[in-house]
Amino acid sequence: MKRKYISRHSLMNCLKKVQTDGISLYAPVTRGEQTDFRFITSVDDLSFDSVQTVRSAKAVAFPCSEKLFSYTKEKNDVQLQDYNPDVLPEVLVFGLHPCDAVGFGPLGSIFNWDTQDKPYNERRKRLTLISLACTRADEYCFCTSVGGGPGNTEGSDIQLTPIQEDGYLAEIITDKGNEWYEKYSSFFEEAAEDIRKENYLVEIPVKFNIEEVERKMTELFESDIWQLQSERCIGCGACAFVCPTCACFDIQEDAHGNTGNRIRCWDSCGFALFTLHTSGDNPRSTQSQRWRQRLMHKFSYMPERLTVVGCTGCGRCSRACPVDMNLSDNLKMFNYE
Amino acid sequence: MNNNIYLPYLMIIEKIVEEAPGVKTFRLKFKDEEEAKEFKFKAGQFGEYSAFGEGECTFCIASPPTREGYIECTFREAGKVTSTLAAMEEGETMGFRGPFGNTFPMDEWKGKNLLFIAGGIALPPLRCVIWNALDMRDHFKNIQILYGAKSVADLVYKRELKEWEERPDVQLTVTVDPGGETPDWKGEIGFVPSILEKLGPSAENTIAIVCGPPVMIKFSFPVLDKLGFKSENIYTTLENRMKCGVGKCGRCNVGKMYVCKDGPVFSRALLETLPAEY
Numbered sequence: 069m070k071r072k073y074i075s076r077h078s079l080m081n082c083l084k085k086v087q088t089d090g091i092s093l094y095a096p097v098t099r100g101e102q103t104d105f106r107f108i109t110s111v112d113d114l115s116f117d118s119v120q121t122v123r124s125a126k127a128v129a130f131p132c133s134e135k136l137f138s139y140t141k142e143k144n145d146v147q148l149q150d151y152n153p154d155v156l157p158e159v160l161v162f163g164l165h166p167c168d169a170v171g172f173g174p175l176g177s178i179f180n181w182d183t184q185d186k187p188y189n190e191r192r193k194r195l196t197l198i199s200l201a202c203t204r205a206d207e208y209c210f211c212t213s214v215g216g217g218p219g220n221t222e223g224s225d226i227q228l229t230p231i232q233e234d235g236y237l238a239e240i241i242t243d244k245g246n247e248w249y250e251k252y253s254s255f256f257e258e259a260a261e262d263i264r265k266e267n268y269l270v271e272i273p274v275k276f277n278i279e280e281v282e283r284k285m286t287e288l289f290e291s292d293i294w295q296l297q298s299e300r301c302i303g304c305g306a307c308a309f310v311c312p313t314c315a316c317f318d319i320q321e322d323a324h325g326n327t328g329n330r331i332r333c334w335d336s337c338g339f340a341l342f343t344l345h346t347s348g349d350n351p352r353s354t355q356s357q358r359w360r361q362r363l364m365h366k367f368s369y370m371p372e373r374l375t376v377v378g379c380t381g382c383g384r385c386s387r388a389c390p391v392d393m394n395l396s397d398n399l400k401m402f403n404y405e
Numbered sequence: 406m407n408n409n410i411y412l413p414y415l416m417i418i419e420k421i422v423e424e425a426p427g428v429k430t431f432r433l434k435f436k437d438e439e440e441a442k443e444f445k446f447k448a449g450q451f452g453e454y455s456a457f458g459e460g461e462c463t464f465c466i467a468s469p470p471t472r473e474g475y476i477e478c479t480f481r482e483a484g485k486v487t488s489t490l491a492a493m494e495e496g497e498t499m500g501f502r503g504p505f506g507n508t509f510p511m512d513e514w515k516g517k518n519l520l521f522i523a524g525g526i527a528l529p530p531l532r533c534v535i536w537n538a539l540d541m542r543d544h545f546k547n548i549q550i551l552y553g554a555k556s557v558a559d560l561v562y563k564r565e566l567k568e569w570e571e572r573p574d575v576q577l578t579v580t581v582d583p584g585g586e587t588p589d590w591k592g593e594i595g596f597v598p599s600i601l602e603k604l605g606p607s608a609e610n611t612i613a614i615v616c617g618p619p620v621m622i623k624f625s626f627p628v629l630d631k632l633g634f635k636s637e638n639i640y641t642t643l644e645n646r647m648k649c650g651v652g653k654c655g656r657c658n659v660g661k662m663y664v665c666k667d668g669p670v671f672s673r674a675l676l677e678t679l680p681a682e683y
Contacts, residue, residue, distance in 0.1 A: 136411040139457045146457050146498040151409045182666060183651045186409045289660075289680060316655030319411070319648045321460040328458055330411065335654070343646050343656050346483045349619065351645060351659070351682040361658075369661040 069221075070240035070249065073259040074228070079236065082255035083111045086160055094128050095162040096121050105164070114163065119206050124312030124384060125161055125168045126175060129191040132309075133333045136187060136319070141326040153190035160248075162198045167211045167382035169199040169223035171312030177374040178315040187332075196248050199224040205270045208383030210396040213276050216381055218269040229265050237263050276400045278367075278377065284402040285368050289360070297398045298359035300391045305336030307385035307395075313366070313378045316342075337361045367399070410651055413455050413500030414440055419475060421495055424561040425554075428526060429491055430467065430479040433501060445504075446470055448511055448537040449530070449642060449670040452503025453650045454478060456489040463647045465669070466504060467529035471540035476501070479529040479561060505650040506669045509534050509640060514612050518547040522625055524597050524617025525554050528561055530642045530669075531616050535569075542574060549576040549606055553597040553621075556585030578604060598624035608633035615641045626673065636674035643669050643683045659683050 074082070087093055096115045097106045103118035105125050138149040176192065179185035202209075202218035211217055221227050225245030228236040237259055240249045249256070308314040318335040322328055335342060338358050344350045352358050366378030379395075386394045416433040424430055435441035447470055453461040462484070468477035482491040493499065511534070519538055523531045538545050550569060554560045560579065569577045580593035580600045593600050597617065613634050615625055622641065629639055645657035645664045657664040660679040662671075 137409065141457055141498075144497050146415055146500070148412060148415065150412055178653055178655075181652065183410050185653060187411075315653065317648070317653070319461060319654070321458060323458040326458075330455075330460075332411070335656075337655060345644075345646055346487075357682075364660075365655070365658075369658070372661055 070246070071259045071263070072238040072240065072249070072256040073231075073263075074236050074238050074256050076234040076236070078255040078257075079228075080111050080114075082252050083114070083160075083162065085252065085255075087111070090158070092157040092159045093162060094125070094159050096164075105161075116163065116200070119202075119204050119209070120165065120382060120384065120387070122384070122388065123310045124171060124382065125164045126171060126312050126315075128159055128161055129172065129195060130175060130179075130188055130315060130334075131191075133331055134187055135322075135329045135331050138329045139327065151187055151190075153186070156190055156194055158194045158196075160196050160198065163200050164197065165202055165382070166199055166218065166220040166222070166224065166227070167209075167216055167380040168312050169197050169227075170216055170220060171380045171382070172197070172223050174313040174370065174374070174376045174378050174380075175315055177370075177376050178313075181374050196225050196244055197223065198226045198228065198245075198248075201227055201229040201265070201268070202270050202272075203230050203268055205272050206383070208386045208394070208396070209272050209381065210275050210383060211381035212272045212274045213396065213399075214278055214377050214379050214381040218272055219265055229268055231263060231265075231268050237265055237268075239265075275396045276403045281399050281402040282367050282371055282377075285364060288402070289364070293401065294360040294363075295356040297393070297401070298356045301338070301355050301359055301393060302391060303338045303340060303355050303358065304390060305338045306388040306390065307362070307393075308336035308338060309334055310384040310388045312380055312382055312384070337365065363398075411502070411649075413453070413461075413502045414444075416476075416499050416501045418493060418495050418497050418499060421493075424479060424563070425559050427482040427491070428479065428559075428561055429482075430477055430529075430562075431490070431499075432468075432475050432477050433499070434475050436498065441474065446476070447504070447508035448534045449509040450504035450506050451530075451644075451650070451665075451669055452476075452478075452501050452505060453647070454480075454486075454490065455500025455502075456486050456493070457498075457500060459486045459489040461500070461502070461648070462486040462490075463644065463650065465530040465533065465642065465644075467532050469533050469536035469540060471537055479526075479532075481526050502650060505665055507667065509614070509642075509670050511537060515544045516610075517545065518549070518607075518609075518611040519545055520606050520611050520613045521548075521550040521552075522597060522601060522613060522615045522617070523550075523552045524621040525559065526561065527616040527618065527621075528552055531614060532562060532565070534614060539572075539575070546610070547576065548574065549578075549604075551578045551580070551597060551601055551604065553580040553582070553593075553600065553617075554585070555582050557581055557587045557590055559585070596624070597621050598628050601625055602628045602631070605632060608635075608638070611638065613639045615639060636677055637672055639673035641671060641673065641676070643671060645683055 098115040179188040370378040415436040420432040422430040464478045648654040652666040
């Protein structure tokens with residue numbers, strides 16, 4: 069792994085150059101009180117100040133609503149127009165934290181564990197991820213409890229760690245990151261050998277033992293712990309929409325007369341309609357069953373079937389929850405049951 | 406790069422049969438002959454059927470793999486997509502994605518007796534297996550079918566029931582719920598589980614394949630227990646709500662198992678290890 073240094077000033081110039089090279093920039097932008105990932109036109113809009121964006125960066129590879137193919141009906145005949153990846157942009161995702169970069173791992177597993185998901189893969193392969201290691205955190209952060217950390221480089225192509233007011237340690241992690249670095253190396257300087265990255269990272273306490281949570285959850289499938297934890301859940305699905313690894317989706321028709329698109333949209337296992345049969349039967353008819361599904365999927369089914377935990381500890385679900393259900397608090401309960 | 410798993414085959418509706426009130430069978434032919442040649446499936450698999458402009462819905466493939474050149478599906482008009490499909494006519498084009506899911510282990514069943522137990526609109530998934538078995542009749546011993554519906558009108562595949570009834574190598578029993586009979590009804594009257602008990606088929610060297618509404622399954626299993634059927638010799642096929650059909654959209658799982666990938670065919674022995682999320 070190469071270690072370099074880049075000043076804030078050079079970084080901004082570098083990102084400007086990236087844009088003039090025709091690469092789209094997807095990065096945190098603050099509007100009003102909210103900071104979120106957006107495609108930005110001016111690097112001056114970049115926000116470095118928030119602990120965490122409201123939503124994760126997943127939409128850049130798995131959009132909230134996406135066309136899978138189009139159709140045209142003519143009398144008895146139908147013509148199909150396949151998904152066209154050629155129109156997709158090359159994107160530099162900049163300023164995401166390690167918990168978001170690592171989230172593309174579970175997402176990729178869900179979309180490719182059996183058959184290959186072309187729409188996801190085509191977008192994903194056009195992404196370069198430059199993450200920002202964490203020098204700040206809040207009480208909702210728990211990446212260290214699910215195998216991550218404030219300086220975790222997994223999933224990132226390049227990681228920047230703020231080491232001074234106006235400069236960053238740059239770690240070149242993947243081949244893709246190296247290609248990117250080679251292209252823009254003039255903006256970088258040599259890093260001093262005595263820079264110790266960990267000195268600059270925030271400390272995030274471990275809140276629970278993840279192996280124990282996984283084991284206990286399976287044992288407690290029939291327990292009333294799920295009812296206890298989800299009594300106040302209103303099934304709004306906000307947790308799923310802000311999550312970097314939630315990938316459940318709906319397939320819908322976007323019809324306009326004789327033409328239209330088959331689209332997929334984000335969905336949530338928290339919604340009552342999610343599993344409702346046409347007959348009226350619903351295998352997960354209560355909110356506590358749906359809460360159990362959410363947790364079991366992330367912390368039991370995914371580790372067992374896909375060998376990856378479906379959570380990166382970003383804490384967004386807890387920040388977004390309108391009834392203040394805190395995921396890490398709830399997971400901690402499984403260490404004491 | 407790989408193909409788009411969400412892009413359906415285009416299918417031409419070759420023939421429509423009205424089975425029962427609100428229930429139709431479509432015979433579908435591939436529009437593209439190359440696709441038709443490459444298409445292979447096995448008994449038990451399902452697909453996503455498209456009405457362009459409305460969306461997709463999930464049905465089993467109701468015709469057997471032994472009849473090549475077409476697939477059939479049988480469905481009841483219930484929601485938006487099935488209503489749109491039901492209004493379509495012969496010659497029109499619809500979509501199909503599949504085949505998806507696992508299959509009935511018919512190779513393992515060779516040399517055994519097969520007992521089919523079906524209720525209502527759940528005969529279509531078993532019809533595929535029944536014809537598959539009948540098309541290779543020498544491989545199986547006794548083939549017994551018990552089929553029940555609410556009323557005589559609700560029985561599906563009426564012409565095939567007649568054909569099975571007339572075959573000496575099939576034992577067919579058809580029953581309707583009390584009150585569902587017509588004056589000239591010659592079959593049984595009663596619910597499937599009680600007729601099953603009355604018939605008392607032997608569990609010896611026999612595989613039971615059960616598909617029907619949850620209440621029928623619930624009351625048929627204890628009868629099979631009483632008759633000495635072991636859980637590993639009882640099979641059923643599940644139909645949870647699905648969208649993708651390929652293990653990604655996240656809604657059809659029963660515990661850690663996806664109905665669309667690990668099913669839809671499950672042995673009762675396997676179901677007993679899973680939560681009752683179906």
